Amino acid sequence: MTRRRLLVIGNGMAGARTVEEIIHRGGKEQFDITMIGDEPYGNYNRIMLSHVLAGEATIDDDDLLLNPMSWYRDNGVTLYAGDRATRLDRFAKYVRCESGRSVSYDTLIIATGSTSFFPNIDGLRASDGHLMKGVFGFRNIEDTNGMLQMAHSRDKTHAVVIGGGLLGLEAAYGLRTQGLTVDVVHSPSYLMNQQLDERGGNVLRREIEKLGIAVHTGARTTSVHRDAADDVTGVGFADGTDLPADMVVVTAGIRPNTEFARAGGVIVERGIVVDDHMRCEDESAIYAVGECVQHRGEVYGLVAPVWEQAVTLADHLTGANPDAAYHGSRITTKLKVAGIDVAAMGVKGPERDDDEFVQFYEPSTGVYKSVVVRDGKLIGAMLLGDVSKIGYLSQAFDDKVPLPEERISMLFDLGGPGETTGAMELADDAQVCNCNGVTKGAIVDCVHRGASSLSEVIAQTRAGKGCGSCKNLVGDIVACAAGGTLEPDPAADYYVPCIPLTKPQLIAEVRDRGLRSVSAVFADLAVDGKEDATAKMPLASLLRIIWGPDWADERGALFINDRVHANIQRDGTFSVVPQMKGGVTTPDQLRKIADVADKYNVPMVKVTGGQRIDLLGIKKEELPRVWEDLGMPSGFAYGKSMRTVKTCVGSDFCRYGLGDSTALGVELETRLQGLESPAKLKMAVAGCPRNCSEALCKDVGVVAVGSGWEIYLGGAAGAHIRKGDLFTTVETPDEVLLLCGRFVQYYRENAKWLERTYDFVPRVGLDTLKSVLLDDSEGIAAELDARLQLSVEGYRDPWLERAAPRSPAQFASALPLLPLPRVPVR
Amino acid sequence: MSWVSVGHVRDLTPGEGRTFVVDGHQIAVFLLPDGSVRATTAVCPHRGGPLADGQIDSDVVVCPLHQYAFAFESGLCTTGEVEPVPIYAARLQDEAIHIRV
Numbered sequence: 001m002t003r004r005r006l007l008v009i010g011n012g013m014a015g016a017r018t019v020e021e022i023i024h025r026g027g028k029e030q031f032d033i034t035m036i037g038d039e040p041y042g043n044y045n046r047i048m049l050s051h052v053l054a055g056e057a058t059i060d061d062d063d064l065l066l067n068p069m070s071w072y073r074d075n076g077v078t079l080y081a082g083d084r085a086t087r088l089d090r091f092a093k094y095v096r097c098e099s100g101r102s103v104s105y106d107t108l109i110i111a112t113g114s115t116s117f118f119p120n121i122d123g124l125r126a127s128d129g130h131l132m133k134g135v136f137g138f139r140n141i142e143d144t145n146g147m148l149q150m151a152h153s154r155d156k157t158h159a160v161v162i163g164g165g166l167l168g169l170e171a172a173y174g175l176r177t178q179g180l181t182v183d184v185v186h187s188p189s190y191l192m193n194q195q196l197d198e199r200g201g202n203v204l205r206r207e208i209e210k211l212g213i214a215v216h217t218g219a220r221t222t223s224v225h226r227d228a229a230d231d232v233t234g235v236g237f238a239d240g241t242d243l244p245a246d247m248v249v250v251t252a253g254i255r256p257n258t259e260f261a262r263a264g265g266v267i268v269e270r271g272i273v274v275d276d277h278m279r280c281e282d283e284s285a286i287y288a289v290g291e292c293v294q295h296r297g298e299v300y301g302l303v304a305p306v307w308e309q310a311v312t313l314a315d316h317l318t319g320a321n322p323d324a325a326y327h328g329s330r331i332t333t334k335l336k337v338a339g340i341d342v343a344a345m346g347v348k349g350p351e352r353d354d355d356e357f358v359q360f361y362e363p364s365t366g367v368y369k370s371v372v373v374r375d376g377k378l379i380g381a382m383l384l385g386d387v388s389k390i391g392y393l394s395q396a397f398d399d400k401v402p403l404p405e406e407r408i409s410m411l412f413d414l415g416g417p418g419e420t421t422g423a424m425e426l427a428d429d430a431q432v433c434n435c436n437g438v439t440k441g442a443i444v445d446c447v448h449r450g451a452s453s454l455s456e457v458i459a460q461t462r463a464g465k466g467c468g469s470c471k472n473l474v475g476d477i478v479a480c481a482a483g484g485t486l487e488p489d490p491a492a493d494y495y496v497p498c499i500p501l502t503k504p505q506l507i508a509e510v511r512d513r514g515l516r517s518v519s520a521v522f523a524d525l526a527v528d529g530k531e532d533a534t535a536k537m538p539l540a541s542l543l544r545i546i547w548g549p550d551w552a553d554e555r556g557a558l559f560i561n562d563r564v565h566a567n568i569q570r571d572g573t574f575s576v577v578p579q580m581k582g583g584v585t586t587p588d589q590l591r592k593i594a595d596v597a598d599k600y601n602v603p604m605v606k607v608t609g610g611q612r613i614d615l616l617g618i619k620k621e622e623l624p625r626v627w628e629d630l631g632m633p634s635g636f637a638y639g640k641s642m643r644t645v646k647t648c649v650g651s652d653f654c655r656y657g658l659g660d661s662t663a664l665g666v667e668l669e670t671r672l673q674g675l676e677s678p679a680k681l682k683m684a685v686a687g688c689p690r691n692c693s694e695a696l697c698k699d700v701g702v703v704a705v706g707s708g709w710e711i712y713l714g715g716a717a718g719a720h721i722r723k724g725d726l727f728t729t730v731e732t733p734d735e736v737l738l739l740c741g742r743f744v745q746y747y748r749e750n751a752k753w754l755e756r757t758y759d760f761v762p763r764v765g766l767d768t769l770k771s772v773l774l775d776d777s778e779g780i781a782a783e784l785d786a787r788l789q790l791s792v793e794g795y796r797d798p799w800l801e802r803a804a805p806r807s808p809a810q811f812a813s814a815l816p817l818l819p820l821p822r823v824p825v826r
Numbered sequence: 827m828s829w830v831s832v833g834h835v836r837d838l839t840p841g842e843g844r845t846f847v848v849d850g851h852q853i854a855v856f857l858l859p860d861g862s863v864r865a866t867t868a869v870c871p872h873r874g875g876p877l878a879d880g881q882i883d884s885d886v887v888v889c890p891l892h893q894y895a896f897a898f899e900s901g902l903c904t905t906g907e908v909e910p911v912p913i914y915a916a917r918l919q920d921e922a923i924h925i926r927v
């Protein structure tokens with residue numbers, strides 16, 4: 001079967017969306033598709049132009065382009081961009097373009113859209129009909145760029161926006177954001193008179209004025225004043241007054257582009273007249289879609305009806321749904337105008353004596369809401385400043401949900417369910433994103449097809465990519481649809497924000513590329529190769545976990561505590577905690593500590609929670625001498641690393657001891673001392689279930705139970721209290737050492753930065769830990785043991801740096817600092 | 827305002843800071859990875875932390891006490907509502923660090 005030639009005139013939102021829907025229905029098999037668009041781009045989202053003008057997006061944003069040039073190539077669509085269709089011969093079935101190109105068709109779709117309407121005002125147009133300088137519409141990229149260039153080309157620019165409808169207010173807001181002085185001039189007596197009643201218009205006006213935009217209503221513009229150089233100097237009104245201006249933006253409505261169709265003999269009234277199949281009147285092979293059409297007497301200027309038309313036309317042309325018919329759209333407007341939420345549908349107010357009318361008016365907060373009910377049905381609603389009920393109201397407006405007896409609860413959640421329930425209650429065909437015409441059903445489908453994060457859903461469905469006012473609702477729907485299986489955004493799984501890799505991916509890259517220094521990791525893997533101060537500490541930790549002593553030590557990569565192996569205090573001094581494995585000390589050690597405390601006038605000597613002795617208030621430059629005089633290794637009380645193993649008295653002296661917990665604790669600490677880890681690790685070994693060393697609330701806890709040892713994981717008793725999970729029970733101390741070490745290595749390689757075991761263990765799941773670490777279900781146990789062994793062998797007491805500082809500044813004073821309250825000597 | 831030599835660039839390694847006292851001013855000087863120097867007041871405006879002990883990148887220094895970051899360019903805090911830190915012009919001349927005070 002030969003494919004029919006389908007020609008689409010117009011590459012805007014309607015034309016391109018129709019082609020997209022056709023392709024989506026297998027239309028590539030049926031049609032050879034050609035498109036002609038007079039703008040030199042792919043298809044972009046006009047709704048986003050407001051964001052571009054306001055500086056919230058740029059012309060280069062991916063979000064702006066709905067269909068980049070590559071999309072046409074990938075889908076076999078021939079696009080003639082930057083060319084204009086000028087002549088239609090509906091008998092010979094071809095179209096001629098400005099470039100002289102002529103394209104034949106079997107089926108033609110006219111999607112020429114609409115253009116800004118410029119009222120008859122003196123000084124807008126030159127004698128040849130072209131807009132004179134300083135005058136802009138607000139419709140396409142060219143208009144937007146023109147306004148931005150003018151806004152940035154001079155210091156003080158005064159803009160007058162003619163037309164206080166939706167588009168005018170968006171333009172005014174954007175220009176105001178760019179720092180211009182802005183006046184909005186509106187001929188009717190209140191703003192957005194198409195969608196709002198007078199009261200609503202006045203509430204909106206107050207909010208707009210709060211943005212620093214002057215509003216003039218009931219003012220009909222009759223002329224644009226210009227100086228000798230033809231530069232705009234102001235605008236004049238029907239009542240004889242005028243306003244100064246440097247630029248004029250005209251947003252007085254739109255007019256369908258019908259000239260191409262009309263000249264070709266297609267029937268045109270206000271728009272190109274189409275039937276319920278979007279077929280032009282009396283034509284067999286010509287269709288029209290979008291803002292250029294007139295359907296049942298209606299011409300639409302919003303995007304939602306255009307999407308509905310595109311679907312109907314695609315259904316009809318491809319035969320995907322032979323019964324497809326467009327019956328017109330009930331317009332529900334939900335928009336963010338100049339940052340203010342506005343929603344409107346149906347009639348603006350009561351029209352008959354027995355119409356019910358509920359109104360809430362609070363100008364001080366900029367909130368105005370009303371509903372109109374007739375014969376038990378919602379026939380109109382208006383929401384300003386608070387659109388939380390829009391989901392429910394648009395359902396009610398489409399007769400999809402019954403109305404509550406208490407009509408007022410249509411405007412407020414009176415202690416009722418919140419927005420999440422709103423997401424649950426919505427019908428599948430309810431439109432959630434009006435800008436891009438996405439229904440709840442489409443969002444739910446997207447989740448069921450495997451999209452696992454909100455950003456993925458937004459990327460795939462475009463819901464929330466227009467004005468953004470529906471983003472919360474989209475999030476709720478995604479969360480409901482995912483039923484708790486929602487994954488966080490991938491970015492949430494990056495080890496550090498500036499490198500788009502998860503921790504396992506990052507480890508693999510670092511190993512493959514042999515990156516040993518933090519600066520090399522940034523250069524090779526960070527976005528733009530740019531360093532990020534806050535990512536240095538986690539990266540340094542990771543490199544030390546991967547390479548051990550062979551990592552390339554860069555001073556700047558280390559947090560101050562890791563540079564000087566002591567814990568910085570509030571006054572810039574440091575605390576020194578010597579190693580005291582298992583909390584066991586000797587008279588000699590105690591004497592040394594006492595002597596050091598005397599010699600250096602240590603303001604405070606304190607016993608810590610981890611059974612160690614802390615010397616507080618040591619000056620940075622004294623650290624090497626203090627370590628020298630102590631002659632003891634570092635106790636690691638300052639790092640994200642293995643810190644302490646607490647023990648009880650065990651079996652040597654205790655009457656109840658079942659196992660030698662003291663010896664095992666010392667051994668455990670000897671094996672794991674100083675190992676860098678994602679967060680600090682605190683351990684304990686108890687000689688009996690009385691648990692005097694509190695092993696049940698430690699990251700790793702070991703308890704003697706007579707026949708052997710229980711190992712607990714993921715306990716805590718700090719900011720969070722969590723009883724450790726019983727991991728396993730083993731018979732010998734050697735097995736304790738092996739399995740605790742294996743868990744620690746698994747935690748080092750898989751936990752997120754600063755993720756304590758009390759979060760890590762529940763996140764990974766005890767069963768997973770058991771199967772991976774005990775049953776070796778992934779076959780990695782031997783590797784974990786081997787890598788841990790390398791780290792253990794790489795241990796070196798950092799306090800030995802006292803003899804050979806790592807850099808000239810390592811122990812240089814950063815004091816004196818502000819006189820803080822001195823810590824009293826006790 | 828004049829340029830004062832405070833020390834030798836060899837007293838620093840890239841990414842490290844150091845405090846110098848100049849004319850009663852305590853100034854933290856940092857050596858950036860690209861070999862240039864930056865200078866701020868040595869005292870964090872938040873709680874008096876030693877900024878010279880902070881970690882840096884090409885744009886900010888992060889105070890070690892509460893992790894507030896300050897831009898070298900403007901002195902403004904980029905991570906919270908802390909008043910800006912005074913900054914000093916700094917340059918290298920023949921490996922000597924010069925500060926304008």
